[in-house]
Amino acid sequence: MHDIRTIRDDPAAFDRALARRGLPARSVELLALDAGRRAAQQRLNELQARRNELSGQVGRAKSKGEDATALMAEVARLKDEMTAAEAQAAEADAALDRVLAEIPNLPASDVPEGRDEHGNKEVRRWGDQRNFDFAPKQHFEVGEALGLMDFETAAKIAGARFVLLKGQLARLERALASFMLDLHTGEFGYTEAVPPYLVRDESVYGTGQLPKFAEDLFRTTDGRWLIPTAEVPLTNIAADAILEEAALPLRFTAYSPCFRSEAGAAGKDTRGMIRQHQFSKVELVSIAHPDRSEAEHERMTACAEEVLKRLKLPYRVMLLCSGDMGFSSRKTYDIEVWLPGQGAYREISSCSDCGDFQARRMKGRYRPTGDKKGTRFVHTLNGSGLAIGRTMVAIIENYQEKDGSVRLPDALRPYMNGAESITRHG
Template identity: 65%
Template sequence: MLDIKWIRDAPAAFDAALGRRGLGPASARLLTLDQNRRQILTRVQEVQAQRNTLAKAIGRGKAKGEDVSSLLDEVGRSKELEAALEIEARDAEAALNDALAELPNVPAADVPDGPDEQANQELRRWGTPPSFAFPAKEHDEIGAGLKMMDFDAAGRIAGSRFVVLSGPLARLERALAAFMLDLHTREFGYREVSPPALVRDEAVFGTGQLPKFAEDLFRTTDGRWLIPTAEVPLTNLAAGTIQDEAALPLRFTAMTWCFRAEAGAAGKDTRGMIRQHQFTKVELVSLTSPEQSATEHERMTGCAEAVLQRLGLPYRVVVLSTGDMGFSATKTYDIEVWLPGQGRYREISSCSNCGDFQARRMGARYRPAGSKQTAFVHTLNGSGLAVGRTLIAVLENYQQADGSVAVPAALKPYMGGLEVLAPDAA
């Protein structure tokens, strides 16, 4: 959520920031709601001051033995008026917060302007795409040849956009997740967490998926939400808390199933495992002070890159444009892995700095050293990595002419020494 004080102080800058997002000006509407709220609160304070004056007058009157019944009646009316004004104030506060909740985070100054992904800017590349002496296959064809990837069985069980993995390929998925968690916890200082996969409205609101993106989520019959990413429960670990500055940054990682309705993805990536309703992901979340967040953003992106480097998977890093950036982000780096079967780079991780946008929504604060005041933390999140897409990348980059797939060296300790995935290994 955006800071109404900043909007009040710099309405032109706020409207210009929204314009970079492709949105029209909103300061006038927000400031009208804010002014109404503040006027009501001022009226509440005036009524309270008047009642204090009455109370003193009642005290003096009683001391003199005077009749103070009319003053007591006035106090009663004052309390009734204050109660009514407090209801108005709560309604005005809710109206302002509802309007703020619909607006995305403002982009950082160095984010490239543009309407969509075509305006994203490539920053760097790592690794050389492999060259095969045979036509490169896509992952679903490789998986079918291995007899370890079954979309038909998944369709009979759950419908489209699901898959059943079996045998060594299922173990490879597990190996990838374990490898990522070990790397992030042992080398990069993240604390492993096993969070709930069902969360309340407040948690999904806190990270920015509600209210605007409810159609992208799955909801249970008792009103909970299946998490679209572990970002939701991990970031909400700080909801309603005050951290000591010395404890920051806090770094969390988790491997969870993620669930997405993909309501806006009709017709996109319907083949294979690229875009599914259920998938496994290792998530990274950091909570920092404002001074730390830019450096932490670079560090987090580097942690995600390290996974691909250890696996020997070529990739590139791009900074997203204002039109391609997520709702809660102020700046995002996408890591795109090379897929030989498609002959192009595809997203495998997004690492975002959200500034204090999410912290304001969930009330996550810290107390600066030596200060009695508190401030909002900055939150960051990133995929470290999407396990299913990493599996796809391994299948396509390590495929061999006979249809088998070599196991990357980094994964062999997690595969019981298995070096090759082949149909006879199923």
């Protein structure tokens, strides 16, 4: 959510920032709504002041034994006017909020200009791509040949874009989650959480999925939403809260299922585990001080990268351009892991600094030390640390052997009961 006062102070700068996202100017529309809102509020204030004045006159007239009938009639009339004015002011407020709620966050100054993924900038890469003495297969070919990755049965049970993992691949999912959580909590200071997987309208509005991206979500019959990522419940820990400055940053991590409708994904990644309706992820969320959110963003990205380093999976970090960022983000790093079966880098984590954009929507604030009255909005950040399914995909493709087995990274073997590889009979 944007601060209308900032737009009022420099509408041209706001429109220039929207243009960097490839969006049309909106300041004229927003300022017109703001003027209508302020006029409605001013009218309400004037009626309130007039009513208070007349109420005082009624009291004084009665104390003197004078007839106050006319004054009382005027107070009653003003009360009716105020009711209508309150409704008008509330509608004017809501009209402005509706438009503001559909406008994405503005890109940070160091975000590169661009319209789509072709404008993204590579920041760094790590690890060497393996030289195979055979043609590497895609993960679903390996998984199906092992008899441990079953898309056909999953489709029978639930439809397309689901998978049934069995045996050692099911164990691998659990191992990856435990490994990531141990790393993030034990070495990086995140607090592990098990949040609700169903949330209310206010929660998905607070993180920016509503109202614009409702079609990307699954909704239950009682009006709740299945979480698209644990970012939603974890970030909303700060909703309607006033935190003490000394408590910042708050860092949370959670392993959870995620549910996405994949609206608009027809024809994309129809085979395999890359793009599914249900998947698991270890999420990272930080509630940070505004002055330290940029440093927190770099730290969070490094934590996600460390998972890939420990697993010895080659990757690159991309700084997303202004036209390719998510709705709530002001700056995003995508971490892309190398998939030899596809011969391409694919996203495995997005780490985003949202500034105060989400905090304004969810009213998440902190109280500066020594200030008993004033509060400021916190900054929120989120990132995958990592997506479990895509990490499994990367392990299968990078560690596959000619005989169809999959070696296990050293870091995972303690979580796999000491197993060194996954075979058809593993």
